Amino acid sequence: MTPEDLLPDEMLERFRIRAKGYDERNEFFHEDLAELKGQGYLAMFAATDDGGLGFGLQQAAAAQRRLATAAPATALAVNMHLVWTGVAHLLQARGDDSLHYVLREAVAGEVFAFGNSEAGNDSVLFDSNTVAKPLADGGYSFTGTKIFTSLSPAWTRLGIFGKDSTGEEPVLVHAFITRQTPGYTIKDDWDTLGMRASQSNTTVLDGVVAPAGRVFRKLPVGPNADPLIFAIFACFETLLAAVYTGLGERALDIGVETVHRRMSKKSGKPYSQDPDIRWRLADAAIAMDGLYPQLDAVAGDVDALVNHGAMWFPKLVGLKVRATETARTVVDAAIRVSGGGSYFSGSELGRLYRDVLAGMFHPSDDESAHGTVANAWLGPIEE
Structure with missing residues (x-):
């Protein structure tokens, strides 16, 4: 299909x-x-x-x-x-x-949702502010606050993780809870600039219990080579890139349609004939043309079990940053050639302009991504 x-x-x-x-x-x-x-x-x-x-x-x-x-x-x-x-x-x-x-x-x-993000946790999957308390039957209770929990009104399964510090070495515990599980609260706090329909509300865990059968990983704190970490990063970064690639693609299409329709009073011709506007849209199209094959190639390599070794994470975060930043640039170009009508709240381009800004907040952010790539190419910073 x-x-x-x-x-x-x-x-x-x-x-x-x-x-x-x-x-x-x-x-x-x-x-x-x-x-x-x-x-x-x-x-x-x-x-x-x-x-x-x-x-x-x-x-x-x-x-x-x-x-x-x-x-x-x-x-x-x-x-x-x-x-x-x-x-x-x-x-x-x-x-x-x-x-x-x-x-x-x-x-x-x-319907599964991703309840891992935490305010102020720049270690992302390698540490957690949420407390995971072991129970006698092998389950865990979790206490903490998760942000940007998309699908809040509809999820029936929520993936969460927290840190168990009761042993000699702390471990990060990954588990699923169901919507019927007591001990969590979903705040009605999603009032944002863009991506509003996602309803990515804050979820407060107050001793919510995941039974032993739904505890699926215990990992050490810090970076590690467990396949779960690779799988999460590969899916998260690649699918994020796909969404922002589609957003940029739509913005470019709207820009092209608009300049064919808008007429210049000065020349009596559509703006599609204006050299400056043609250059701006051509530049946006060139940027998008580089993104499509990168997305396809990275996703294809994941499917084909290609072994990029230590370069896998740079490839994944590089794709995410390229997609979100390219989409933002392309939306901006489309708005610049489309005139003041795109500034009104009912404009699709205006909505895309607000939606695309969310890309900078998804992990990996610019700083983290560039650190990952720099370490891969240059080695770690010497202390």
Whole structure:
């Protein structure tokens, strides 16, 4: 199945129309989610034998790129579900079936969310401010605050992690809870500049318990080579890049359509004939042309189990930064050639301008990404 089959034009147009209303009302994309479920979209990483679509990361990224051309906030939130199902798929492809139940449950209609982000935790997956307390039966209770929990109104499974400091060496504990599990609160605090339909509210964990059967990893604090870490980074960074690539693609299309339509009073010709505007859009198109093959190649290498060794993380964070920064530049160019109408809140370009700014806040941020790449090429800073 191709992304065009999965997301036909008429469906994307419905999503695009609804995106405007979701943004204006700061409302979750319930209708979009129902349609995506009906298409089997949330089960794309599950094998066809399990009732899924049998997609790899390359196909998933292509689908997310296409979805983002219509509804970036919808695509961004769905990413968080696809990260967990993608992680389960990538681990399975590497001989680890420990999260196969995630794929089975996605086929059954469960919605997974990513509850790992914490304010002030610049160690990301390598440390946690959340306290994980071991229980006698092998389960854990978690106490802490998670931010940017996309899919807050709809998730049925939430992946979380915290730090257990009760042993000789602290360990980071990864687990899932269900929506029915007591001990957590979702704040109604998602009132943001853009990506509003994602409803990425703050989640407060107050002793919420994950049973032993849903505790799926215990890892040392700090960087490590566990396949789970690679799988999370590979899915998170690649699918983020796909969303912002789709956003930039849509902005360029709108810019082209607009300058063909706008007429210059001075020349009597459409702005598409203005040399300065042509140069600006050509520059945006050149930037986007470099992004499409990079996204496709990185995702394809993950699927093909290519061994890039220590260069894998630089490739992943480099892709994320390239996509988010390129999309921001392209949206800016499209707005500059489209005139003052794009400044109004009802303008699709105006919404894309606000949505694209979220890209700078997703991990890895600029500083972290450049540090990762510098260490790979130059070695660590000498002390």
